[in-house]
Amino acid sequence: MGSFRVPPKAVPSPHVRLALRQETVKDKYEDIPTIPLQRISRKSAMSLAEETPLRAVQLEALTVMKTIKHCATRHPATATGFLVGMDNNGLLEITNCFPFPVVDLPPEAQYEQQHQHFNSAAAAPRAKANTAYQAEMIRMQKEVGVDANNVGWYTSANLGNFVNSNFIENQYFYQKEVNERTVALVHDVSRSSQGALSMRAFRLSPQFIASYKESKFTTEALQKSGLKYSDIIIELPIRLHNAHNVTTFLNQVPRLLSDGTMRPPTSVSSIESDPAITSDDLSPNFDKLTLNIDPFLQQTCDNLLDSIETHHVESNNFSYYARALGREQTKIQQWQAKRKAENAARAISKQAPLPEDEWQKLFKLPTEPSRLESMLNSRQVEQYARQVDGFVAGTSGKMFAVRGNLIPGETGVSAE
């Protein structure tokens, strides 16, 4: 702790000065290869998309770490941000990510003004202010050599509850651009805290985009298009990639317990209080072997109840609509019958008949509610069901193993 360094007297001559540059360094970095996708015409972009559809997503280690950090600091609120990278022949490489600014409103403000919720993190990716922020950030990053193409956005989730209208609208906002090769990256914070990293990439399917453009989700439209709730989003496989110096760093990440030899301990308490053991953050993690199922089951049941309630609300809406429609139609028929009788009477008394299709102006048929919410809800429930299945598989294995070990004599290993 006593040493310090004096910089060597490198320059005998003049006076070095620190100049403050006024102009930008953009001209120096022109040779960095970035594909200026904004200049590609719509036709060539579409033909590019048709030739090599996006097959997979490759995540850099940096993106993973930054996303996880941002989502963890904002837990349990939603955290969103955007991704930059490059499209490499059907493999979307994501090299960096940045969070969106969020205005933290006090809870009371949300009740006062409805439109303020537009600032919330969940809607952040499509807010106009944030589009400008994103463009500005990308422009600045380009000067230092980061990939300058926006390839999507990321969001945090809690046990799979990300399939909602915010998610769909955000992804639609990205996918309706000229460059539509964008993905939504979902990081599930609760499942990652149980030990295994959970990152998934999604895109909206082409059929869904076509239906969403017209925003007609009525019964006949759905019958015609044959869109099922399971086709709304498609998932892309993810690969993790490390740069060379990251690999070097990972290899040397201090694992105190595995380098060198320790002196034999002198007492049990010295083993337990050895700082090499207690402060080794990266010692092997036994969270995946835990048998604690209650938080997961509880959260899943809560989520399922919410979805069932939404489903009920939607189907009540729909039956309300059906009843109203029926009532209007009987009224119309009664009116038409009355009109016909009147016309018959007037025909007898040689008067001009009244028009028979005035009912279109007199009676207004109720509009059919959109089925989009119920489709999203069903997709969400499917997500939960799949998660639970995965969880059950792991847990029943662990349960049987523990039981086999605890029951004396069953597997030949006695527990003492």
Add this chain to the structure above:
Amino acid sequence: MVELDSSLHLSRPLGPAAGYQTSTTPLTVVIQPQALFSILDHSSRRPPDQHRVIGTLLGTRSDTDDSSVTIHSAFAVGHTETTDQVEVDMEYQKAMLALHMRANPKEVLVGWYATSSELNTFSALIQNHYSSQGEGTYPYPAVHLTVASEAGKDVEVRAYISSAVGVTPERAADSAAFIPVPHSIAYDAADVSAIDSLGGARDAENRTTNILTDIETLEQSLVSTIDMLDRVSKYVEGVIEEEVEPSTALGQYLLNTLALAPKVEPTDIERNFNEHIQDVLTVSYLANMVRTQMDLSNRLATSTLTMGGGPVGGTDNNKEGGDRKQNRGPRQNRGESISAV
């Protein structure tokens, strides 16, 4: 501001307003891994003619006594070095800082980094600039981090703070005494699982790996646990055969650990096991049932109302639903048979 004293301050150098800081405890620097990864990323994409690149560090200071600085993130700043002049793009730095503060309002400027370990006059200049009043870290010392990543060698991370040194004000402007400070890299629980997954790519040829599913991570944990148990049992065997030095403390510790296995009545075990596994299976059954119900209601809502018509995929889905129920059947039977024992 110029130290006219001839002795060397070995504790944290005080800022010019000496009464401001009440303690001279050494400063510690805590680096969060994503900042380090940002720096490594920047150093790997620097322009080929530049030996080192620099950038700004953002973070927070500990509230109580300012003796700990946590570095949350970092961004790159363009700069050029020639033999007698260095230029740093401060406009860019100010603009980036403003953008960054919008997204993370709690972070402040805490220092700067460079991607090579050498400290020279230019480092001193830049350091003095960062510590200065106005946009610098005044009155706190600016932290200078060097992250050296050369091919074939380990990644070296060093942290320094500086104090002014020099006889005249002109010389003091371009010289600085860099004092190393202890630093550490702090990993959160979330970071640990990410590093584990990324570590899977360590030995792969193209340094890529897939994200593992739950079952696969469970398998990995079990394999590593078995590995550790093997090591311990080898050690114990060695002690028994008197090839290895025995240690009473280790023996006692192992005995304590083994005694942790609970001694429970078999009937209690059976009962707990059944309840536990029935909970899990019930939730799974309910979730799948809700899913099937919703699927059915969706199909009924949009099906054509003709006799014998109906959506084309309808029969397939019913078959799927039937299979799923059959799969559930044997598991449930097993559960029932156990509870009957």
